[in-house]
Structures are given as C-alpha cells and as structure tokens.
Amino acid sequence: MVYKYLIYKKDADRHIAYITINRPERMNALHPPAHVEFWDAWSDFRDDPEMWLGILTGTGDKAFSAGNDLRYQAEQAGKNEPRIPSPPGGFGGITNRFDCYKPMIAAVNGYCLGGGMEMALACDIIIAADHARFGLPEPTVGLNAGAGGLHRLPRQLPLKVAMGMILTARHITADEAYRIGLVNEVVPLSELWTCVDSWANDILRCAPLSIRSSKEAAMKGQDMTLGVALNHGFLMSQQMALSEDFVEGPKAFSEKRPPNWKGR
Secondary structure, eight states: OOOSSEEEEEETTTTEEEEEEOOGGGTTOBOHHHHHHHHHHHHHHHHOTTOOEEEEEESSSSEEEOOBOHHHHHHHTTOOSOOOOOOTTOGGGTTTOOSOOSOEEEEEOSEEETHHHHHHHHSSEEEEETTOEEEOOGGGGTOOOTTTHHHHHHHHSOHHHHHHHHHHOOOEEHHHHHHTTSOSEEEOGGGHHHHHHHHHHHHHTSOHHHHHHHHHHHHHHTTSOHHHHHHOOOHHHHHHHTSHHHHHHHHHHHTTSOOOOOOO
C-alpha cells in the first residue's frame, strides 16, 4: 500500500519499525482513510519476522495526535458519499488490536489527546517530551473516548485518578502524566529520540520471543486469577521454549559472550 497519511520506515539492522502519523496540517488527527493505512502498516509490522519492535510518533513538534479529525467529520456531514468502514484494529489500526505481542513504544512529541491518547495507551511504553499534553476531551464535543480510553485508563491508573480525567476532560502536563504513572519517562523535546533509543536498545538486548511471550502473558493474565495465569500454557511461551534463541541464551551466558538472537 502507498501511504498518504503516515510514514512507515524499517531499520533492518536494528529490527525496528517506525510508524509516524503524517497529518501535521490537522495536528496529526486521524480520519477514516488514515485508519485504513494504519491498519495495513501495523499488520505489516506484525507479520514481518525481521521487525522486533515498533515505535509510533507524530510528524513535527506540536502534536503526537489530536485524535479524531473533527473538521473532517463536520465536512462529511450530510454528504451522500459511501462510508468507509472502520478497520478491525480500531482507531489508528491499533486501539482494538490484540493479535500482536511485539513491543510498541509511543514517542509523544506534543499534544496527545482523544484518539491520540488512546493510541498511546495501546502501546506498551510511553516516552513524552516535556511540552506534551494528555487528555480525553471527547465529552466537550459530545463524544466519548470509545476507542479504548474509557477502559484502558481505569486499568492503567488508580480508578479515582482515571475517572477524574475521564469526567472532567481536563488536559494534564507530561510531568503530571509521569507522576500518576501514565508515562514511563519525560525528557526535553531535544532529548526525546535519545531516550526512546535507550529504551529500544534495552528491549533489543533481550531475546525477541522472550519479550513477546512476556507481553502475551502479562496482557492475557490480567483477565485471569493468579492461579489460572500461573498455570496457563501461553502460546508464545511454548514457541519461545522451542526456539533457537532458547538454546542460544544459556549457551552465550556460559561462554561469556553476547547472544546472537535470531527471533526464531
């Protein structure tokens, strides 16, 4: 697919896929045609065995994503054009996607609001520039955060903190987001990518199948009792145990050398 609303780049040497929201004229807000592209890009990332880590960000230094493109929604009102169906992955092709256990980092470079925040919440790690702002402002325009914000936020924050954000539609600063545990690290914008690279390097030092099995167990285990989760046979853990890397890790340790991960 030729992408118009995103930039998709792969670093084959580092096994990293970069997906950049590319609608700066709309504060990187997304509309239905963009969702189709993002579904395709995330599917490619999922299916490419050489891509071990995905990083999501936005073009420019003002906005990661302002969420739903309300101007586009207003412009389409009353038109008789056929409605573009939403892809199964949800907002940005990611908020309703539960079939990818590769790690994903959100590099938040500005406003992260509504659907933009919901995309960030769908990632595993959030690194924010210090001028970033977070919020779910949908109720101020007659909507709600139905792309995962209403469900992920209460799961990722203390309930009263989450409900305070949801029911007031307030924006919070990057420092406040860090204080309440919403983001992993806050740095000046000039240091954002240095910080993201540091997190990426730490992840990539680990065996990719070990990382995926860990993510699958952590995510699926939230819906299980502790006893059930501890005794459940997670698919990715079974694949990890049958992999070349499962042999390589202990061998490299005993030989006192860096492991040569294959991801298989």
